[in-house]
Amino acid sequence: MSEPLVTVRNLSRTFDVSKPWLNRMIEREEKRFLRAVQDVSFTIGRRETFALVGESGSGKSTVANMVVGLLPPSGGSVSIEGVDIWKRDDQARLRTLRKKIQMIFQSPFASLNPRWRVDRIIAEPIRAFGLMRDNAAIEAEVGRLLKTVGLDPADGAKYPHEFSGGQRQRIAIARALSSKPEFIVCDEPTSALDVSVQAQILNLMRDLQDEFGLTYLFISHNLAVVRHMATRIGVMYLGRLVEVAPARQMFQAPRHPYTRMLLDAVPDLEMSGRARKPVDGEIPNPITPPAGCPFNPRCPLANGRCRTEMPAPVSDAYGTVACHAVAEGRLAA
Numbered sequence: 001m002s003e004p005l006v007t008v009r010n011l012s013r014t015f016d017v018s019k020p021w022l023n024r025m026i027e028r029e030e031k032r033f034l035r036a037v038q039d040v041s042f043t044i045g046r047r048e049t050f051a052l053v054g055e056s057g058s059g060k061s062t063v064a065n066m067v068v069g070l071l072p073p074s075g076g077s078v079s080i081e082g083v084d085i086w087k088r089d090d091q092a093r094l095r096t097l098r099k100k101i102q103m104i105f106q107s108p109f110a111s112l113n114p115r116w117r118v119d120r121i122i123a124e125p126i127r128a129f130g131l132m133r134d135n136a137a138i139e140a141e142v143g144r145l146l147k148t149v150g151l152d153p154a155d156g157a158k159y160p161h162e163f164s165g166g167q168r169q170r171i172a173i174a175r176a177l178s179s180k181p182e183f184i185v186c187d188e189p190t191s192a193l194d195v196s197v198q199a200q201i202l203n204l205m206r207d208l209q210d211e212f213g214l215t216y217l218f219i220s221h222n223l224a225v226v227r228h229m230a231t232r233i234g235v236m237y238l239g240r241l242v243e244v245a246p247a248r249q250m251f252q253a254p255r256h257p258y259t260r261m262l263l264d265a266v267p268d269l270e271m272s273g274r275a276r277k278p279v280d281g282e283i284p285n286p287i288t289p290p291a292g293c294p295f296n297p298r299c300p301l302a303n304g305r306c307r308t309e310m311p312a313p314v315s316d317a318y319g320t321v322a323c324h325a326v327a328e329g330r331l332a333a
C-alpha cells in the first residue's frame, strides 16, 4: 500500500469526570477519570473507507473528534498527509490541510445554522477558507453543489427547517464538499434517518467518493450499514480497538469474540450462515473497567488469563486482533 492518507498512533483520551472539589472533600472521594479512548492505532489509505463500529459509548465519536482536530488527545498522534495535526509546529501546512478535512455529523442540526439560508450555509467554508471571492461565482458554485447532492439550486433560498431529515443531511454533505476536501469524517451520518432514506444517503456518499476520490472515516454502531460502505473495518469495545480487518474478511471470518457477537445480531446476513442472536450483556462502566480483557465479563471464551491480562493487538495477513483465545488458537474457526 502507498503512504496512508491518515495515520492514527496510540491515540488516547481521558476525561476528568470527578465531582466538584468541595463535594469530593466532604464525601472523601478521589478524582475519577474515564478512559474514553485507549491506545487506538489505524491507518486509512487514499480513497479508502475505514469504518469504526461498536456499541454506544465505545469511544467512536471521541476518536472522530480527535481525528478532525476538534478534541485534543491525552496521548498518541494523528497524522494527515504526514502532518501531525496536534503538534502545531507546522502551522502553514496545517492551514492548507484544514480545508482538506471535513466532518458530517449524525444530526444535521449540529452543523446547519437554523437562522441561515441554505446557500449561505453551503458557502460558509468557501468564504471561511477564502477559496472564492466573487459573489456570483460563489452563487454558481453553491447551485452546482446542490445539484451534486440531488437537490435543486433554488433550494438555496430556503431555510433548513423547510427540508426533511434526509434532505438536511444532503445539505450537510454539500457544505462539507464545498471546500473540496479529500478526507471526510462521517459520525453516524445516517443513524437518525429512516431505513429507506439511509440507503439513499449511503448511495450518494459512495457516488461522491468515486466522483471526487474521497477518503472516508465512517462511524456507525451498525455493522449492516458499514458492510456496504467500508473497505476495512475496526471494531471498538470500551475505548479500545479489538479487531481490524478488510470488510469482506470481517463478515466471512470474524475472529474476535465481540465481533462475532455483533455479527450474530445483524439481520439478513446470509453469508455467515449463523442464526441471529441478540447481543448479550451490557457494556461495563468505563470509569471502572474490568481487569484483564475488557470484554471478559461478556465473553463465552474467557478464562483465568483473560481476567488478569490485557490482550495485546496481534497483526497478521488478515488483520489485527487483540484476544488471548485467538492468539492461543483456542478459537474454532
Ligand SMILES: Nc1ncnc2c1ncn2[C@@H]1O[C@H](COP(=O)(O)OP(=O)(O)O)[C@@H](O)[C@H]1O
Binding pocket: 015, 016, 017, 034, 035, 036, 054, 055, 056, 057, 058, 059, 060, 061, 062, 063, 286
Ligand atoms: N466530554 C466528555 N466528558 C466526559 N465523558 C465523556 C465526554 N465525551 C464522551 N465521554 C464518555 O466517553 C465514552 C465514549 O463516548 P463516545 O466517544 O461518545 O462513544 P460513542 O461515539 O462510541 O457512542 C462514553 O463513556 C462517554 O460517556
Ligand code: SF4
Binding pocket: 256, 257, 258, 293, 294, 295, 296, 297, 299, 300, 301, 302, 303, 306, 311, 322, 323, 324, 325, 326
Ligand atoms: S481475551 Fe479472553 S475474554 Fe477477551 S475476547 Fe479474547 S477470549 Fe474473550
Ligand SMILES: [Mg+2]
Binding pocket: 060, 061, 062
Ligand atoms: Mg458517537
